[in-house]
Amino acid sequence: MINLASRDILHSWGKFVFTGLGLGLLIGVTLSMAGIYRGMVEDGRVLIDGSGADLWVVQQGTLGPYAEPSSLRDDAWRSIAGMPGVAATGNAAYLTMQVEHGGREVRVMLVGYEAGRPGEPAYLTAGRPPARDHYEAIADEKTGFRIGERIRIRRHDYEIVGLTRRMVSASGDPMLFVPLKDAQEVQFLKDNDAIVNERARTAANPAFNRPAVPGLLEAVQASQVQSRQVNAVLVRLEPGADAAAVAADIRRWKHLQAYDRAQMEEILIAKLIATSARQIAMFLVILSVVTATIVAFIIYTLTMNKLREIAVLKLIGAKNRTIAAMILQQALGLGLIGFVVGRIVAGLWAPAFPKYVLLIPQDALRGFAIVMVICALASVVAIRAALRIDPAEAIGG
Amino acid sequence: MKTPTRRALALSGIGLIVAAAFAWIVATQGPLAPVKVTVAAAREASLPQSIFGIGTVEARRSYNLGPTAAGRIARVAVDHGDAVAPGQLLAEMDPVDLDERQRAFDAAAARAVQLARAAEAAHEEATSRARLAQASAQRYADLRHRNFVSGEAADAKQHEANAAAAALSAAKATQEATREDVRRTAAERAGSGKARAQLRLVSPVAGVVSARLAEPGTTLVAGQAVLQVIDPTSLWVRARIDQGRSAGLAVGQPVHIALRSRPGSALAGRIARVDLIGDAVTEERLVYAGFDAPPAGLSLGELAEVNIELAPVERALTIPSAAVKRSGREAGVWLLRDGQAAYQAVTTGAASRDGLVQVLTGLAAGDAVIVHSSRALAAELRVKAVERLVAP
Numbered sequence: 001m002i003n004l005a006s007r008d009i010l011h012s013w014g015k016f017v018f019t020g021l022g023l024g025l026l027i028g029v030t031l032s033m034a035g036i037y038r039g040m041v042e043d044g045r046v047l048i049d050g051s052g053a054d055l056w057v058v059q060q061g062t063l064g065p066y067a068e069p070s071s072l073r074d075d076a077w078r079s080i081a082g083m084p085g086v087a088a089t090g091n092a093a094y095l096t097m098q099v100e101h102g103g104r105e106v107r108v109m110l111v112g113y114e115a116g117r118p119g120e121p122a123y124l125t126a127g128r129p130p131a132r133d134h135y136e137a138i139a140d141e142k143t144g145f146r147i148g149e150r151i152r153i154r155r156h157d158y159e160i161v162g163l164t165r166r167m168v169s170a171s172g173d174p175m176l177f178v179p180l181k182d183a184q185e186v187q188f189l190k191d192n193d194a195i196v197n198e199r200a201r202t203a204a205n206p207a208f209n210r211p212a213v214p215g216l217l218e219a220v221q222a223s224q225v226q227s228r229q230v231n232a233v234l235v236r237l238e239p240g241a242d243a244a245a246v247a248a249d250i251r252r253w254k255h256l257q258a259y260d261r262a263q264m265e266e267i268l269i270a271k272l273i274a275t276s277a278r279q280i281a282m283f284l285v286i287l288s289v290v291t292a293t294i295v296a297f298i299i300y301t302l303t304m305n306k307l308r309e310i311a312v313l314k315l316i317g318a319k320n321r322t323i324a325a326m327i328l329q330q331a332l333g334l335g336l337i338g339f340v341v342g343r344i345v346a347g348l349w350a351p352a353f354p355k356y357v358l359l360i361p362q363d364a365l366r367g368f369a370i371v372m373v374i375c376a377l378a379s380v381v382a383i384r385a386a387l388r389i390d391p392a393e394a395i396g397g
Numbered sequence: 398m399k400t401p402t403r404r405a406l407a408l409s410g411i412g413l414i415v416a417a418a419f420a421w422i423v424a425t426q427g428p429l430a431p432v433k434v435t436v437a438a439a440r441e442a443s444l445p446q447s448i449f450g451i452g453t454v455e456a457r458r459s460y461n462l463g464p465t466a467a468g469r470i471a472r473v474a475v476d477h478g479d480a481v482a483p484g485q486l487l488a489e490m491d492p493v494d495l496d497e498r499q500r501a502f503d504a505a506a507a508r509a510v511q512l513a514r515a516a517e518a519a520h521e522e523a524t525s526r527a528r529l530a531q532a533s534a535q536r537y538a539d540l541r542h543r544n545f546v547s548g549e550a551a552d553a554k555q556h557e558a559n560a561a562a563a564a565l566s567a568a569k570a571t572q573e574a575t576r577e578d579v580r581r582t583a584a585e586r587a588g589s590g591k592a593r594a595q596l597r598l599v600s601p602v603a604g605v606v607s608a609r610l611a612e613p614g615t616t617l618v619a620g621q622a623v624l625q626v627i628d629p630t631s632l633w634v635r636a637r638i639d640q641g642r643s644a645g646l647a648v649g650q651p652v653h654i655a656l657r658s659r660p661g662s663a664l665a666g667r668i669a670r671v672d673l674i675g676d677a678v679t680e681e682r683l684v685y686a687g688f689d690a691p692p693a694g695l696s697l698g699e700l701a702e703v704n705i706e707l708a709p710v711e712r713a714l715t716i717p718s719a720a721v722k723r724s725g726r727e728a729g730v731w732l733l734r735d736g737q738a739a740y741q742a743v744t745t746g747a748a749s750r751d752g753l754v755q756v757l758t759g760l761a762a763g764d765a766v767i768v769h770s771s772r773a774l775a776a777e778l779r780v781k782a783v784e785r786l787v788a789p
Binding site for chain 1: 404408411418451621719
């Protein structure tokens with residue numbers, strides 16, 4: 001028996017393929033939108049995983065260090081390191097800033113970390129970790145920096161010695177890892193004009209500039225330029241230690257806020273990126289509805305264009321089932337082509353997006369099912385129209 | 398019949414291409430794709446060792462010159478940058494009434510000398526008087542013995558002699574007292590002179606004036622500096638070294654110093670001092686490095702990078718330091734075994750600046766360790782070794 005659907009497709013294959021391609025591009029956009037949403041969530045997740053920490057210890061009463069500013073003394077780790085269940089602690093400083101590179105500005109999240117302690121990048125894709133305590137940096141590939149390049153951050157030149165991948169802030173800015181002391185200096189050191197102005201302001205204060213107490217002014221000024229703060233202490237636990245119990249101990253006895261992995265995920269994903277993620281999700285829903293409508297229209301129009309041929313088929317005695325199967329098969333075929341093309345184009349243009357686009361197989365499978373269901377539903381409308389046609393129309397008008 | 402065949406061919410061609418593209422996307426982007434890694438073999442090598450620190454140029458010997466008592470500056474003889482010789486007058490404090498008091502002491506001393514002279518003359522007179530009275534009394538005593546004079550006359554003469562002897566003693570005492578007065582006034586004069594000399598600020602060394610901190614007319618408290626003089630041959634770099642990397646520091650080790658003003662040049666020097674007391678707050682040690690040949694135009698307070706060269710670790714089993722990962726308390730590496738990643742705990746030793754680290758235990762020479770990876774590794778993850786992950 002001849003397959004009516006394939007015969008019909010072969011008859012006008014150009015039209016069919018191009019319709020499928022157009023549909024594919026539309027499905028590709030929808031899949032990419034889902035990928036963008038997944039990418040946002042994933043950005044928050046890699047920030048947590050990439051830090052290699054089990055607990056985040058931050059200033060009391062804050063949601064730091066990513067969602068809110070947090071400031072701790074940089075010797076707070078000493079008292080935490082001695083608590084039971086704690087394997088290692090690491091100071092971390094975070095600062096989002098612009099770095100000039102080759103005449104353009106790159107937005108990066110500057111991360112200050114201590115070598116060999118939690119907070120260092122989990123893996124490198126090129127180069128080596130810093131071997132000095134100053135002026136060497138590891139950059140995420142997204143920054144566009146290359147090994148051996150020198151970049152200027154505030155007062156000092158830093159050499160890029162290593163590259164890493166997928167180390168981004170919650171808002172998708174690539175990270176630049178520098179030694180903690182340098183990051184503290186960058187974060188808390190003011191520019192030269194500000195320092196000079198501040199000195200003059202202190203000198204003008206009679207409480208500090210007292211003629212009878214030589215050296216007081218110098219002492220006060222020296223105390224103003226110290227930077228002994230960090231944003232968080234990252235804690236790695238002993239295998240088998242109870243994160244919630246250690247966090248509770250830290251909150252109770254050290255008067256600091258401590259979050260475990262699940263809480264941090266909740267902060268990042270449910271609080272920090274919630275609005276923008278919902279925004280994307282809303283758009284994704286609208287796009288899906290639009291795609292479904294367009295698919296239905298296309299199939300309906302394709303069938304309507306063939307009404308005369310269908311009437312002829314009826315006239316020569318074709319069964320309703322045969323006609324319905326033909327339309328359904330064509331609709332599903334169109335959906336299949338659209339999905340495959342969509343998945344391919346989504347995969348092709350995903351790396352070109354400035355932020356991470358994560359296409360996960362579950363999304364693709366779900367998308368495939370939805371496309372097929374929509375095509376089937378759309379074909380029902382077309383089938384109803386086709387079956388209602390009078391065979392006489394084939395010879396009429 | 399020809400046309401449909403061509404069509405079918407074209408269609409199936411397109412279908413094949415699309416299917417291939419789809420398969421490629423799934424294989425390279427999905428979870429099925431193996432993780433790309435670069436691999437290096439553990440090998441024996443000599444590890445050059447160095448320690449890096451940042452410091453500032455300082456003068457080893459710097460002198461703050463100021464008055465020992467509160468006072469007002471009368472004049473400042475030198476300015477910033479002047480070379481000074483030892484003993485050279487640099488500044489002087491206002492003496493107020495010290496000069497007048499000096500003159501009063503001079504006059505008192507002169508008067509004491511004159512008084513001493515007068516006392517000496519009086520002493521001579523008393524001596525002469527006593528001698529005469531004694532002789533006269535002797536004579537009268539003889540005459541009385543032979544009964545030429547009355548006893549009363551002889552007694553009177555003896556009394557005169559005794560009185561003259563007493564007067565001589567008194568004159569002698571007066572003379573001693575005036576001599577003491579001379580010494581006292583001389584000492585007072587000398588003391589006042591020294592107090593006066595204290596107001597003159599002189600350079601203790603041959604050096605350079607590095608700061609002029611107060612101007613004439615300024616009132617200073619005791620100990621406040623007027624001028625700062627440094628010994629320009631004693632410049633060194635005070636460097637801060639992270640305690641974590643400070644093992645093996647010793648006096649005499651060669652260093653290379655890069656000054657902020659000339660970052661490209663590495664000036665040779667040596668460690669001159671390693672402070673016994675480190676900075677507990679910043680977790681750093683203080684090291685002082687002297688220049689072998691101090692460059693011209695060195696400025697105090699200039700930022701300098703110090704690279705301390707240590708003896709290399711010979712014949713160490715080394716791997717790239719990017720391969721070492723940490724979890725819990727221990728360090729480990731991922732080995733490439735049969736296309737899969739396998740974890741191996743290691744202990745690490747010395748590290749070099751070019752990114753090699755010594756492995757003490759856990760590996761043998763020739764073991765293939767995973768250095769770079771395109772994502773975090775896990776046990777039994779399928780990996781594929783490539784030349785490099787990032788285009789150079």
